[in-house]
Amino acid sequence: MTEIENRNPDPLTKNVVLMTAVDDIINATRANSVWPLTFGLACCAIEMMATGAAKYDLDRFGSGPFRGTPRQSDLMVVAGTVTHKMAPRVKRLYDQMPEPKYVIAMGGCVIRGGPYVKHGYHVVKGVDLVIPVDVYIPGCPPRPEALLEGIFKVQKLMKREKILDRTRRTTKPEVYQPV
Amino acid sequence: MARLEIGQIIAVLKEKLPEAVSEEVLDGVDPVIVVKAEQWAAVAELCRDDSRLGFDLLSCITGVDYPEREEGAEIEVIYNLDSTANLHELTVKVKLPRSDPRVASVEGTWATADWHERETYDLVGVIFEGHHNLVRILCADDWVGHPLRKDYEPPDSFHGIKNVIY
Numbered sequence: 001m002t003e004i005e006n007r008n009p010d011p012l013t014k015n016v017v018l019m020t021a022v023d024d025i026i027n028a029t030r031a032n033s034v035w036p037l038t039f040g041l042a043c044c045a046i047e048m049m050a051t052g053a054a055k056y057d058l059d060r061f062g063s064g065p066f067r068g069t070p071r072q073s074d075l076m077v078v079a080g081t082v083t084h085k086m087a088p089r090v091k092r093l094y095d096q097m098p099e100p101k102y103v104i105a106m107g108g109c110v111i112r113g114g115p116y117v118k119h120g121y122h123v124v125k126g127v128d129l130v131i132p133v134d135v136y137i138p139g140c141p142p143r144p145e146a147l148l149e150g151i152f153k154v155q156k157l158m159k160r161e162k163i164l165d166r167t168r169r170t171t172k173p174e175v176y177q178p179v
Numbered sequence: 180m181a182r183l184e185i186g187q188i189i190a191v192l193k194e195k196l197p198e199a200v201s202e203e204v205l206d207g208v209d210p211v212i213v214v215k216a217e218q219w220a221a222v223a224e225l226c227r228d229d230s231r232l233g234f235d236l237l238s239c240i241t242g243v244d245y246p247e248r249e250e251g252a253e254i255e256v257i258y259n260l261d262s263t264a265n266l267h268e269l270t271v272k273v274k275l276p277r278s279d280p281r282v283a284s285v286e287g288t289w290a291t292a293d294w295h296e297r298e299t300y301d302l303v304g305v306i307f308e309g310h311h312n313l314v315r316i317l318c319a320d321d322w323v324g325h326p327l328r329k330d331y332e333p334p335d336s337f338h339g340i341k342n343v344i345y
Contacts, residue, residue, distance in 0.1 A: 084337045085319040117344055121326050121333035122318060125344040 023162055030074070030100075031158040032062035034151065037073035039093065042080025044107040044141040051144040063151050070096040075154060077147070078133075081109040081116065082124040094131040100161055102154045105133045106147060108140045115140075180230055182267045185210040191231050196221055209270045216273050220283035226260055226269070227288050234260040234269060237285070240295035242303030244328050246277065253277035256305055258285075275305065284310040302327040 040048055051058050058064035067073045070093045082090055094103065105127050108114030116123035124130060134157055137150040183191070185205055189212060192200055199222050202213035214222050226234040238259040245253050252274035260269045273282050284307035286292045296307040297316040304325035307313055315322060324331055336342050 084322075084340065084342075085317075087340055088338070112344060121331070121342070124340055125342065129340050 026163055027159045027161050030161065031155040034063035034075050034102075034155065034158070035065050035067050035073050036063065036075040036077050037070055037093065037097070038066040038068050039076060040079045041082060041086060042109070044079035044110070047141045047144055048077055048079045048106065048147060051147045056144040056148065058148065058151070061148065061151065062155070070094075071098065073097055074100065075102045075104065075151070076131075077104045077106055078110045078127045078131075079106045079141075081114070082127045082130070083122045084124055085122070087124050087127075087130050090127065091130050100158070102134045102157060103127075103131055104135045104137060104147075104150050104154060106137045106139075106150070107142055108138060111136050111138060180233060180265050182265050183231065184267075185269070188232060188267065188269055191229060192222065192225065195225050195229070209268075211270045211272055213272045213274060216275055216282045219271075219273050220285065220288075222271070223258075223285040223288045226271075231265075232269075233262045233264045236261040236263055237289035237291050237295070238268075240292060240299055242299040242305050242327070244277070244303055246329050251276045254280045254303065254305060256280075256282060256299060280305045281308055282306075283308050284313075286310055301325070304328060 040046075050056060052064055052066060063075070070076075074097065076094060076097065078090065094101070105111050109116065109123065110127045113120060113123050113125040117125060127133060135150045135153045137146050139146055142150075189200060189203060192212075196218060199214050199218040200212050201215050204211040204213075226232050238261050239257075241257040241259075243255045243257065245255065254275045254277050256273045256275065258271040258273075260271065262268065275282055280303075282305060284292065284296055286296060286307070286309070293310070293312075294316060296305075296310055297313060299305050300307060300310075300313055301315040301317050301322075302325055314320065318326065319337070322337075323334065326333070334342055
């Protein structure tokens with residue numbers, strides 16, 4: 001028993017409960033009910049809609065109810081070119097989401113400005129200059145299969161959460177690698 | 180009314196406003212007339228109200244910066260007019276000085292000019308006199324400069340977000 005007590009860092013629950021099984025259960029429910037925010041900025045959003053629609057059917061994988069408010073969402077798919085005018089709005093939506101929250105950067109524009117990287121005076125050169133990003137999906141736009149793979153990556157990250165951990169776990173982004 | 184050829188359109192304009200048309204370029208894909216900036220508001224009213232012309236639709240307003248041109252005519256504002264009744268069209272250009280590009284707003288003549296003039300103001304910096312709300316429409320409200328001017332330099336950062344990556 002002593003080993004487990006030492007591993008629990010939270011003074012409130014130290015010596016009181018064993019959290020491992022609880023983590024697994026909460027993470028399983030969380031990872032199998034990912035609620036993305038209804039939020040599209042440009043053409044990548046069309047692929048995001050296709051992913052949610054009948055042919056690719058995101059609901060098969062325990063995600064898909066696109067929520068109309070950031071307060072009910074745990075995943076933000078930044079789909080489309082982020083302009084300097086839009087950046088503060090993206091930041092505000094991100095700030096309104098409850099923890100733990102995840103961000104997918106979908107498409108070349110969101111990752112590093114895409115075709116606008118040199119002459120696009122109005123484009124933010126990567127949304128990770130504004131909000132932290134967990135998974136990057138390259139493509140212009142990425143195919144729905146790529147977005148599905150990105151959501152699987154997010155589900156993997158969700159399964160690593162610990163409820164006693166009050167800080168954000170995933171500071172280092174995972175990069176989606178096309179096979 | 181009937182569809183008019185470009186020569187007839189110019190004849191109607193010259194009949195009412197003999198001094199307005201300063202230049203005619205008729206050999207291109209779209210025949211173009213250049214109108215003096217101070218006469219443009221009157222020409223616009225005439226284009227819309229004369230039943231032989233009947234230009235009831237303003238399709239587009241474009242601003243172009245030509246810094247290499249002679250002084251006083253570096254900035255060009257292009258109006259594409261269409262007539263849904265007579266099925267003819269007309270391209271009108273107004274040439275303005277780069278130092279102080281000012282032209283009368285035609286928002287009162289064609290309501291669609293409202294947003295088009297705001298866009299031309301935002302990107303090229305043309306001042307449309309008499310517009311009721313001449314503020315930026317595409318760039319952020321506190322953006323500096325007019326991005327489609329040829330000598331425009333984008334900012335290194337905007338509100339703390341770095342804008343240069345390479």
